[in-house]
Amino acid sequence: MSGDGSPLELTEDTALAGELARAWYVPRGIVGWFSVVDHRTIGKRYIVTAFGFFIIAGILAGLMRIQLAVPNNHFLGPDLYNQVFTTHGTMMMFLFAVPIMEALGVYLVPLMIGARNIAFPRLNTFSYFVYLFGGVMLTATMLLNTAPDVGWFAYVPLAGPDFSPGKRADFWAQLITFTEVSGLAVAVELVATIFKTRAPGMSLNRMPLFVWSMLVTAFMVIFAMPSVVTSSTFLLLDRLVGTHFYNPAEGGDALLWQHLFWFFGHPEVYIIFVPALGIVSSIVTTFTRRPVFGYTAMVLSLVATGFIGFGLWVHHMFATGLPQLGLTYFTAASMIIAIPSGVQIFCWIASLWRGRPRMETPLLFVMGFIAIFVLGGLSGVTLASLPFDLQVHDTYYVVAHFHYVLIGGALFPLLGGIFYWFPKMTGRMLSDRLGRTTFWVLFAGFNTTFFPMHIVGIEGMPRRVYTYPAELGWGTLNLVSSTGAILLVLGGILLLYNIVRSSIAGVAAPSNPWGADTLEWSVSSPPPVYNFLYVPVVEGRNALWDRADDPPIVTGIRSDCREVLVTTVMDATPSNKCSYPEPSIWPFLCAVVTSACFIGSIFTPWALPVAILPLTITLIGWFWPKDERSDSSTARARERSEAA
Amino acid sequence: MSPRPVIDVSALPNSEFGHRGLIWWGTVGFMVIEGSMFVIALVVYFYLRLNVEEWPPGLPDPDPSYGTANLILVLVSLVPAVVSKRAAEAFQLERARVWLLVLVLMGLASVVLRAFEYPALNCRWDDNAYASMVWVLLSMHTIHVSTDVVDSVVLLVMAWMKPMTRKRFVDLSENSLYWYFIVAWWIPIYLVIYFAPRLL
Numbered sequence: 001m002s003g004d005g006s007p008l009e010l011t012e013d014t015a016l017a018g019e020l021a022r023a024w025y026v027p028r029g030i031v032g033w034f035s036v037v038d039h040r041t042i043g044k045r046y047i048v049t050a051f052g053f054f055i056i057a058g059i060l061a062g063l064m065r066i067q068l069a070v071p072n073n074h075f076l077g078p079d080l081y082n083q084v085f086t087t088h089g090t091m092m093m094f095l096f097a098v099p100i101m102e103a104l105g106v107y108l109v110p111l112m113i114g115a116r117n118i119a120f121p122r123l124n125t126f127s128y129f130v131y132l133f134g135g136v137m138l139t140a141t142m143l144l145n146t147a148p149d150v151g152w153f154a155y156v157p158l159a160g161p162d163f164s165p166g167k168r169a170d171f172w173a174q175l176i177t178f179t180e181v182s183g184l185a186v187a188v189e190l191v192a193t194i195f196k197t198r199a200p201g202m203s204l205n206r207m208p209l210f211v212w213s214m215l216v217t218a219f220m221v222i223f224a225m226p227s228v229v230t231s232s233t234f235l236l237l238d239r240l241v242g243t244h245f246y247n248p249a250e251g252g253d254a255l256l257w258q259h260l261f262w263f264f265g266h267p268e269v270y271i272i273f274v275p276a277l278g279i280v281s282s283i284v285t286t287f288t289r290r291p292v293f294g295y296t297a298m299v300l301s302l303v304a305t306g307f308i309g310f311g312l313w314v315h316h317m318f319a320t321g322l323p324q325l326g327l328t329y330f331t332a333a334s335m336i337i338a339i340p341s342g343v344q345i346f347c348w349i350a351s352l353w354r355g356r357p358r359m360e361t362p363l364l365f366v367m368g369f370i371a372i373f374v375l376g377g378l379s380g381v382t383l384a385s386l387p388f389d390l391q392v393h394d395t396y397y398v399v400a401h402f403h404y405v406l407i408g409g410a411l412f413p414l415l416g417g418i419f420y421w422f423p424k425m426t427g428r429m430l431s432d433r434l435g436r437t438t439f440w441v442l443f444a445g446f447n448t449t450f451f452p453m454h455i456v457g458i459e460g461m462p463r464r465v466y467t468y469p470a471e472l473g474w475g476t477l478n479l480v481s482s483t484g485a486i487l488l489v490l491g492g493i494l495l496l497y498n499i500v501r502s503s504i505a506g507v508a509a510p511s512n513p514w515g516a517d518t519l520e521w522s523v524s525s526p527p528p529v530y531n532f533l534y535v536p537v538v539e540g541r542n543a544l545w546d547r548a549d550d551p552p553i554v555t556g557i558r559s560d561c562r563e564v565l566v567t568t569v570m571d572a573t574p575s576n577k578c579s580y581p582e583p584s585i586w587p588f589l590c591a592v593v594t595s596a597c598f599i600g601s602i603f604t605p606w607a608l609p610v611a612i613l614p615l616t617i618t619l620i621g622w623f624w625p626k627d628e629r630s631d632s633s634t635a636r637a638r639e640r641s642e643a644a
Numbered sequence: 645m646s647p648r649p650v651i652d653v654s655a656l657p658n659s660e661f662g663h664r665g666l667i668w669w670g671t672v673g674f675m676v677i678e679g680s681m682f683v684i685a686l687v688v689y690f691y692l693r694l695n696v697e698e699w700p701p702g703l704p705d706p707d708p709s710y711g712t713a714n715l716i717l718v719l720v721s722l723v724p725a726v727v728s729k730r731a732a733e734a735f736q737l738e739r740a741r742v743w744l745l746v747l748v749l750m751g752l753a754s755v756v757l758r759a760f761e762y763p764a765l766n767c768r769w770d771d772n773a774y775a776s777m778v779w780v781l782l783s784m785h786t787i788h789v790s791t792d793v794v795d796s797v798v799l800l801v802m803a804w805m806k807p808m809t810r811k812r813f814v815d816l817s818e819n820s821l822y823w824y825f826i827v828a829w830w831i832p833i834y835l836v837i838y839f840a841p842r843l844l
Contacts, residue, residue: 188673226680243776251773553647556654574653576660
């Protein structure tokens, strides 16, 4: 920023900073904690909460590995084991993987595009609390021995009223509602933020690849999640009020559930994976210190992945007896999606080849990602082949495959991203030495745990069995897997230790510790409450590398209130201004009422009519105009209305 | 490294109508999400049709009279919606709120008509999958109508509060847009609920 100009400028800057800090204040106190609307605070809460659920789901995985370490084990009984694997999968997918990626978007996107907050900030606060309450509900069911036990995709008829009496499957279906409401809200915010609030000059073809990846992800969320919202609502209705959507005896259809679930479920995999691609591109650009190879090809690949991701869902249903011709189409589509992924892998390899990569922790995780993800991708191509899929369907081969793509494809880049952006978020550096150790422990632990699963899968071990007889000869490989899990736990502890220690006593981070190119690195670490002292004007694809010594800026935006600049979709030329709302308790209260309604409707349909009045009150409170001082054209509008 | 002002935006308006403004993007975002849900529900309707010989399976056809009345009503309600939107965009406060009031009354009438539509479906939601589906289709649309009526009432009250900001004129305009969306969706849902059983 403009810190070292003349003394006059310094005073001006200080005054401006003070005024902006007052306008964009973050409220304090208990009520303040629930009223926060700024994207950095909410983004950080999302990240911490998602990692909290990751730890819980990780502990559940550990329990499963203890149970499976030796044959004929009775550490967990079959009923508890069902709850444990269902909650593990549900939590990892719905409460960790998708939210953590959207959380990074919430925190980083406004900073990367030169905006002062995310669009619709109160909706953002609402979405966080709905997500939190949903996650707490699922955790509570685990503690109360009423956790879902029907698998993370809750197939009917098992999950239907006939085969799952009690409330376990209802908790699963309603958790979906919680997470989808929050996920969809964030997706709309991200699309609006990215399309309409980019700094002038940041035309679409200059947008950082991470922002592109979040845009594609947000669109995928918008088109995929309605399907699972609809299907899980139908499931709840079948269970609660006796509808027959999935009941073949009354004209319903059990496979309908699989179609609707996987029409969401397959894009879901890419909703997790595409942001990871954006993280990888950010890290590769920074640590090779040159523009990424094949920007246009990368963007097109991201968009292509977004489209093709919707045409694959039936490959999860190869074993359901659908018509052969249809299946061959889905085999072809499943192989085609390897092409855009391959293009990106080759672009990163080319970037690394041409540059002089600095092998620091974030890049190390990216290298791990490339290695593991390529293996996961290869096993994916084998699974796309119908005869092979029929052979290994519902075995540990599938478990191995999706852990390779999810942990390799998403978790490793995410951890690289944590090492990369931790300094920005906290103002402290993580220890690089500990980071490297963590990487190697996790890399070894991951492969030790999951590689043997390919083999036991081919040998016929089905997934979701709580134990197995010794005579089948799966004991040794399972023991190896469980040993690997110990390493994974160790890696997790090392990471946690690094985070805690560095937060307290880490080296202070400068604004741009890695010499990176995107706008978030132009502001202090952590960023001030208003993000940018001056709204920047972007001059090239690598905003900071292409910037002149006297960086161009925008003037004429009010600093005494939350006024922001709105720009055009394609070229980001200034179009108009918008006033962002002040902090408010109402989104939180609305989230409380919404959550109470969701949980109540597990037990009685009357929860909905009862919730209407409080919901309306909280929404009115949320949208009620309070502070109009930022609307500079108020008087003019009034004059015109009176003249008319 | 001192910053160099190159663009002055002080003359730009605060809040803008349509796709130039930010509110439009939020409204359209939720329209796309809810539209996707309608599409999925309609696809499920036809998917369920494939499972049985007879449609509706073992039940009488729904009676279209109240549904048709509702269709006519919501189509006519496009008039106040359009006039109110145009008035808002011309900052004609009086005109905008009078026509919004007309829209609210018609919306309320539409909700009241819905109470008569449910019995006219000639089935209960738990009769069979067909019955479940038509109840859900009708309810999904009713929830949208009711929500927008409540939303319009709130905007109407705000339209009497001072100062009437430019932003609130934008809100009035986008409210009509959302009403268009609700009216537009009633056409296919109406046709499917009341006429698909006769044709399939």
